[in-house]
Amino acid sequence: MYHQALFFILFTTLVCGYLFTLNQLTSKRDGLIRQKEELVALPPAAVKLLTLDYRNLAADLIFSRTMSFYGGMVDRAEKVDSKTWGLIYNRLVLVTELDPYFADPYYFGQSVLTWAAGMPREANILLDRGLKSRTDDWFIPFFMGFNYFYFLHDDAKAATYLMEASKRPGSSSLVGLLAARLATKGGGTETAILFLRQLELETEDPQSKKDIRDRRMALEGIWVLEQVVERYRQKFGKQPEDLQILVEKGLLNQLPVDPYGGTFYLNDQGKVWTTSDLRLVKKTEQ
Numbered sequence: 378m379y380h381q382a383l384f385f386i387l388f389t390t391l392v393c394g395y396l397f398t399l400n401q402l403t404s405k406r407d408g409l410i411r412q413k414e415e416l417v418a419l420p421p422a423a424v425k426l427l428t429l430d431y432r433n434l435a436a437d438l439i440f441s442r443t444m445s446f447y448g449g450m451v452d453r454a455e456k457v458d459s460k461t462w463g464l465i466y467n468r469l470v471l472v473t474e475l476d477p478y479f480a481d482p483y484y485f486g487q488s489v490l491t492w493a494a495g496m497p498r499e500a501n502i503l504l505d506r507g508l509k510s511r512t513d514d515w516f517i518p519f520f521m522g523f524n525y526f527y528f529l530h531d532d533a534k535a536a537t538y539l540m541e542a543s544k545r546p547g548s549s550s551l552v553g554l555l556a557a558r559l560a561t562k563g564g565g566t567e568t569a570i571l572f573l574r575q576l577e578l579e580t581e582d583p584q585s586k587k588d589i590r591d592r593r594m595a596l597e598g599i600w601v602l603e604q605v606v607e608r609y610r611q612k613f614g615k616q617p618e619d620l621q622i623l624v625e626k627g628l629l630n631q632l633p634v635d636p637y638g639g640t641f642y643l644n645d646q647g648k649v650w651t652t653s654d655l656r657l658v659k660k661t662e663q
Contacts, residue, residue, distance in 0.1 A: 416443070416446050416461060416464045416465070416468075417464075418467065419467075419468065419471060421470075421471050421474065424471060424475070425474070425475065432476060433475070433476045433479075435475055436472045436473075436475035436476035436479055436482075437476075437479070439472050439475070440469075440472045440479070440485075443465060443468045443469070444485065446465075447465060447489070451584070457493070457494070462490075462494040462496060465489070465490075465494075466486070466490060466494075466496065466499050469482045469485070469486045469490075469503055470502075470503060473503060473506045474506075477507070477509075477510035477511075478510050478511060480507070480511065480514065482503070483504055483507040483511075483517055484516070485582075486500055486503045486504070487500055487504065487520045487524075488580060488582040488585040489585070491524060492588045492589070493584075493585070497528035497529055498529065500520075500524055501521050501524050501525070501529075504517050504521050504524075508521065508541075512545075513545060513546050514545065515542045515543075515545035515546065515547055515548040515549075515552070516542075518538040518539070518545070519538070519539065519542040519548075519552055519575070519579075520576075522534075522535045522536070522538035522539035522541075522542060522555075522556070523535070523572050523576055525538065526559060526568070526569075526572060527569060527572060532559045533559075533560075535559050536556050536557075536560040539552055539553075539555050539559065540553075540556040540560070542556075551571060551575055552575070554571070555568065555571055555572060566596055566599055566600045566603060569596055570597055570600060573589055573592055573596065574593060576589050577589045577590055577593060591636040591637060591657075592655065594636045595635055595636055595637060595651065595653075595655055597633070598633030598634065598635060598641060598651075599641065599651070601629075601633055602620060602629075602632070602633065602641055602649040603649050605623050605628050605629050606623070606643070606647075606649060608628055609622075609623060609628060612628075613626075616643075616647050617643065619642065619643060620632055620642060620643060620649070635651045635652075635653050637653035637655060637656060637657050637658055638653055638657065638658035639651040639652040639653025639654070639658055
């Protein structure tokens with residue numbers, strides 16, 4: 378009888394405490410929604426000590442909170458400064474330390490740390506933990522290979538990680554081809570386009586997908602012009618004076634359009650480039 382009464386008291390106390398806490402959290406949440414959010418640094422050692430056997434849950438909560446914060450900044454069209462990018466990166470590292478098998482932080486980090494933050498080295502440090510933990514995931518070594526090739530300009534390391542990706546279950550046949558090209562010094566514009574096509578297919582974040590698509594389309598324009606310029610040299614035995622002459626001579630119907638708003642041209646070294654420098658050209662008001 379005594380034990381039943383004690384159990385009833387404890388149960389009632391827990392329920393009342395839960396309802397009170399839920400009410401307080403709801404009130405605070407409603408207030409936070411109307412305010413600009415702030416991202417605070419989390420001490421990794423303390424978090425690991427406090428979470429104990431609930432590290433997976435803590436990882437999920439921290440990642441969700443970080444995603445919510447970043448999404449809020451995007452919705453409010455706020456610029457993410459370098460300090461905030463550092464906090465986001467540190468949180469992603471903490472999440473993957475708490476749960477190294479959690480896939481979402483790796484994919485999110487690859488999307489935003491490279492294209493938006495300009496932090497490809499940090500992205501690869503983050504991805505390296507996933508490489509070792511998620512041994513059946515071919516996307517992670519593929520992302521690392523892409524970052525080494527495209528952002529860090531290290532073909533040898535890119536080829537190494539792509540070769541690893543090609544051996545993992547479900548890998549695209551294109552990955553092995555890319556690895557072979559880079560291993561034999563066969564990089565260049567066409568290789569970059571193949572990379573971007575594959576990356577565009579695997580990217581879910583809409584803004585990152587658009588960034589990748591714009592870069593791919595710009596490089597495709599450059600690649601087409603490179604081929605036609607070479608045909609002009611072979612046919613006429615000299616370098617074309619400009620790209621418009623390719624249209625005048627009937628080798629091209631029209632010049633490709635630069636999705637960044639620039640104009641393709643031949644630089645002093647006879648290489649095809651664009652006045653946008655592969656960055657969005659701001660339109661001046663009339």
